Amino acid sequence: MKKIATLACVSTLALTGAAMAQDSIKIGVPVFLSGAAAGPFGEPEKNAAELMFDALNAGEVPAPYNSMGIGGRMIDATFIDEASDAVVEYRNLVERTGVEAVIGYTSSGNCKSVAPVAEELETFTIFVDCGTPQVFEDVVTEPKFLFRTGPTATPDAVGAARYLRDSGYDLSRVAGINQNYAWGQDNWRDFTGALDALGTESKYVSNQMPQLGAGQYGAEVSALLTSSPNVVYNSFWGGDLEAFVLQAAPRGLFARSAVLMTCGEALFPAVGKNIPEGAIVSARGPFSVFAPENDLSTWFAAAYEERFGEYPTYPAWKMAQAVLGAKAAYAKAGEGATAADAAAAMTGLEFEAPSGIVKMANANGHQAIQGIGFGTVTQVDGKPTVENVKFYEAECVSPPADMRAEDWIASGFEGAVCE
Amino acid sequence: MTQTMMKTDFRREPVYIAVLALLLIAGFFLPSWLRFLLQTALAGGLVALGVAIQMRAGLVNFGQGLYYCLGGYAVGLLSAKLGITDVFVLLASAVVVALLAGALLGLLLARYREIFYAMLSLAVSMILYGVLVKAAALGSTDGFNVPPVTYLGWLPEREIRADVVYTLAAVLVVVSCLVVARYLRSGAGMLCEAVAENEIRLEYLGASPKRIVFFVIVTAAGISGLGGGLLAISTGHVDPLMTNWTTSGGFVFVALLAGRGSTIAPVIGFFLLELVQTYALDIAPNAWQMILGAVMLAAILLLPGGLWSLIDRRGKA
Amino acid sequence: MLKFTAIMLDGLNYSAWLFLVAVGLTLIYGVMRILNIAHGAFYAIGAYVCASTLGLYYGAGLPEALAFLAMGLVALIAGVVLGLAVERGVLRFLYGKDEVLMVLVTYALFLILGDAVKLIWGVESYFVYQPYAYFGFVEIGGLPYQVYDLLMVVLAVVLGVALWFWLERSRMGRMTTAVVADREISAAMGINVKRIFATTFAIGTFFAVVGGAVTAPKIAVTPGIGVEVIILAFAVVVIGGLGSIPGAAIGAVFAGYARALSVHLAPEFELFAIYAVMAAVLAVRPHGLFAKVSGRKI
Structure with a gap:
């Protein structure tokens, strides 16, 4: 008798387990919750993920995403701190927590x-x-299973070089200030490579490489001032970028040189009014002030601002786009799709996002390509926005599917399609 | 190091190492995420063991991550850049590179004691960190990936690859413990404690503290290099964080807390630390460092003799 | 010539900052033999406290000129409260323990305080740029320079001299010097070593907090700002000789100018300029420039 009761018990458990599994989709979300990247990246990414998950579960996202959940299942998210041993914690997510899909990662080192x-x-x-x-x-x-819905860093540097040339900036004396780690080094290499490929014959008068998180740039700003460049290229992010603007602006660097900041849009909510007019910024893609106007972008910006009291910066847009990419993949794979089906469906997919159409065009259909916009900052009623915007389409600033980014730049952008 | 810690009872050491071996065999059947954690902890545990044996000579190395990193990069460079994938060649190279670096630095560092030894070793490891961050060809801070390794020409199928690496790591850790136990029982090993106690008397007796210290630095470097090589093979990735001071700080913490009762103590201690960390991350993703710090503080306050004192006390009772 | 002016000014400015963040560390080590990793967390807390209270201050529309007074007051209160809390709450139970064990204790405190900061202030940046802009800039030899940065040099000199005077001239300071020389004999002579320890730790903490508070207006106050500081302060203190206050000043000048020179002449090497100086100094003078050589134990 006791045995039967136990059996019955086990089978109900098994049933509810199965029902649960059908009802929910477990997603792991590794974002920076501590360290210097937590504020500029982790926070907006986590906010955007929470917003999207809640809105999808409630079926509140505009078409074509107005069905509930992902693949008809409610989303059950687990956030973890990216500032830890990435491989160990990824395994723990998959094997211990048992997530079906993982959406996240900001650090290139962790991605690799x-x-x-x-x-x-x-x-x-x-x-x-x-x-x-x-x-x-x-x-x-x-x-097979791995995707990246955000563009790589290549369009930043290539787009920057094109924007500067096309807008008629004097490129005879160029300087750079980039953080001394893979991101900053790659950015400076690609930017100077792109200028050379465009035949600007620029002289690189100063190449400042302060340590990541240095925070104090007095000496670097002096070095930039004394080398009198016409253009300064900067790929800083987060607190470093904010500190750079606070220290360089009062000393007149922005007045003497055109300063281009690839992550400059992220400054807007916090130190927006401290950015001197005329500084050139991008949002690393068609995000935020560079986003197209459509139902999704209007809804996303408004919903985010309503919930978090702040206009979303570009990392939030990228997270929203990744979540919608997953939703689109499950939708295409059809009812009852497994993660493997979704991965197969996502390969080469084109899906709608707040940033417009995202094409999974490169790396056998696993890497998105997107265009990038640049513009100069102007203060309207004490709020920063951009003018003189030029937008470069994805095919103009991304390598073709069969080429490495480095070789593509060196080849003088072979096969690039620019208007 | 003036505090008195229990001495190692070398007659029991083979028993302890046998216990470790049994634990590792049992570990084979753990859930795969936990076994992977154990496997990476074994790699780090070897470095903690390296720190622990230097502590016998009163030396605290706050830059042991240097050898860990060198071992990892040796494996990474040979396999990813030169295409050598045989695990035995790779790990041997990791050990050799670390031994050479240990010998070179040993010449410089053997002069220093106390906090100056700690600080100078930290400085040297941070210089390596700076150099690697600067090295764009090696991926700078991102590091680079290490391809799957072969075993005398045999590339295991993907399904059993993890089993094979775990087995290898377990065997190598047990062997390392045996080797270290043997070293500590030898003359050079025994004299380490004399260096910590009183160098001048040791000199009167005709022994050279400098040479003893040099040997302990080199030995520690060798096993740490092996640890780094194992980590590179386990996670398939190396980056400069391996030689950052925060990494080395973890090793010192484990070595100090594990106590010097046995060579297996730092290995087990490192696994426990990793376990605390991963569960802290899981339970409180926003405050896991606080939990880690609190556990550290509690361990220091409540277990002044190290974790091993729990086992030792029971043994004596 | 312009470059020379820039190197001189930048070096001076950075040296002053390094001295402010390092002197508390060396003071605490000199007196208490504690190499305090939590120093970095104290620095971060100073920056946060300054940024958030001054944010309220400006928000209330109070006079701008008095903001500096408020800054000093807040740093003093935060430094003393924090220093005494840590010393009385944790460290006093551990006196007489091994130096290295104390390093780990302060490392654990560093981790705990780091997350505490995050729980109190969140991960978003805090800004208080008004003080940095308040004095405007001057042109020195054609190079625009923030007056605030120059005042930081003055502050470092004033605080350094004040500390030296306190140690050399005041009764409490003399007793502290006696404790540095020989803890046991001082205690036997009737000096209240416990009180000296508590005072020293509070003063050392105050310096870290001041360092953070005066830096806050120049930077974005974010999580993780304390980590860099710790390593830099260690390097400065080790170059000068652990526990020596003139040593901290000289070490700061060495490290500050090493960085300024590399930024202007060889920016690629900025990352390890300071470590290279540290290794070079230690190779020649194993215990730093100003360390007293202690006899070997027999």
């Missing part, structure tokens, strides 16, 4: 180390923001 593990564990994984093209060029060359 997690990429082969995602393929090994055959887990549907979408990288949100990390910029290094190496993920699909070197690390995982035949991806």
Whole structure:
């Protein structure tokens, strides 16, 4: 009798377990919750993910995403701190927490180390923001389960070079200030490479490489001032970028040189009114002030601002786009789709996002390409916005599917289609 | 190091190492995420062991991550850049590179004691960190990936690859413990404690503290290099954080807390630390460092003799 | 010539900052033999406290000129409260323990305080740029320079001299010097070593907090700002000789000018300029420039 009761008990448990699994989709979300990247990246990404998950679960996102959940299932998210051992914690997410898909990662280093593990564990994984093209060029060359819905860092540097040339800036004396780690080094290499490929014959008068998180740039600003460049290229992010603007602006660097900041849009909510007019900024893609006007972008910006009291910066847009990419993949794979089905469906997919149409065009259909806009800052009623905007389409600033970014720049942008 | 810690009872050491071996065999059947955690902890545990044996000579190395990183990069460079994938060649190279670096730095560092040894070793490890961050060809802060390794020409199928690496790591850790136990029982090992106690008397007796210290630095470097190589093979990725001071700080913490009762103590201690960390991350993703810090503080306050004192006390009772 | 002026000014400015963040560390080590990693967390807390209280201050529309007074007051209160809390709450139970164990204790405190900061202030940046802009800039040899940065040099000199006077001239300071020389004999002579320790720790903490508070207007106050500081302060103190206050000043000048020179002449090497100086100094003078050589134990 006791045995039967136990059996009955076990079978109900098994049933509810199965029903639960049908009702929800477990998604792991690694974002920076501590350290210097938590404020500028982790916070907006986490906010955007929470907003999207809640809105999807309630069926409140505009068409074509107005069905509930993902693949008809309610989203059950687990956030973890990216500032830890990425490989160990990724495994823990998949094998201990049992998530079905992973959407996250901002650091290129983490993306590179997690990429082969995602393929090994055959887990549907979408990288949100990390910029290094190496993920699909070197690390995982035949991806099946791994995707990146954000563009790589290549369009930043290439677009910047094009914008400066096309807008008629004097490029005879160019300087750079970039953080001394992979991101900053790659940015400076690509930017100078792009200028050379465009034949601007620029002289690189100063190449400042302060340590990541240095925070104090008095000496670097002096060095930039004394080398009298016409243009300064800057790929800082987060607190470093904010500190740079606070220290360089009062000393007149922005007045003497045209300063281009690839992540400059992220300054707007916090130190927007301290950005001198005329500084050139981008949002690393068609995000935020560079986003197209459509139902999704209007809804997203308004919903985010209503819930968090702040206009979303570009990392939030990128997270929203990654979540919608997953939703679109499950929708295309059809009812009852597994993560593997969704991964297969996502390959080469084109889906709508607040940033417009995202094309998974490169790396066998696993890497998104998107255009990028640049503009100069202007203060309207004490609020910063951009003018003199030029937008470069994805095909103009991204390498073709069969070329490495570095070689493509060196080749003088072979096969680029620009208007 | 003036505080008195229990001495190692070398007659029991083979028993302890056998216990470790049994634990590792049992570990084979753990859930895969936990076994992977154990496997990476074994790699780090070897470095903690390296720190622990230097502590016997009263030396605290706050830059042991240097050898860990060198071992990892040796494996990474040979396999990813030169295409050598045989695990035995790779790990041997990791050990050799670390030994050479240890010998070179040993010449410089053997002169220093106390906090100056700690600080100078920290400075050297941070210089390596700076150099690697600067090295764009090696991926700077991102580091680079290490391809799957072969075993005398055999590339295991993807399904069993993890089993094979775990087995290898477990065997190597047990062997390392045996080797270290043997070293500590030898003359050079025994004299370490004399260096910590009183160098001048040791000199009167005709022994050279400098040489003893040099040997302990080199030995520690070798096993730490092996740890780094194992980590590179386990996670398939190396980056400069391996030689950052925060990484080295973790090793010192484990070595100090594990106590010097046995060579297996730092290895087990490192696993426990990793376990605390991953559960802290899981339970409180926003405050996991606070939990880690609180556990550290509690361990220091409540277990002044190290974790091993729990086992030792029971043994004596 | 312009470059020379820039190097001189930048070096001076950075040296002053390094001295402010390092002197508390060396004072605490000199007296208490504690190499305090939590120093970095104190610095961060100073920056946060300054940014958030001055934010309220400006928000209330109070006179701008008095903001500096408020800044000093807040740093003093935060430094003393924090220093005494940590010393009385944790460290006093551990006196007489091994130096290295104390490093780990302060490392644990660093982790705990780091997350505490995050729980109190969140991860978003805090800004208080008004003080930095208040004095405007001057042109020195054609190079625009913020007056605030120059005043920081004055502050470092004033605080350094004040500390030296306190140690050399005041009764309490003399007793502290006696404790540095020999803790046991001082205690036997009737000096209240416990009180000296508590005072020293509070003063050392105050310096870290001041360092953070005066830096806050120049930077974005974000999580993680304390980590860099710790390593830099260590380097400065080790160059000068652990526990020596003139040593901290000289170490700061060495490290400050090493960085300024590399930024202007060889920016690629900025990352390890300071470590290279540290290794070079230690290779020649194993215990730093100003360290007293202690006899070997027999």
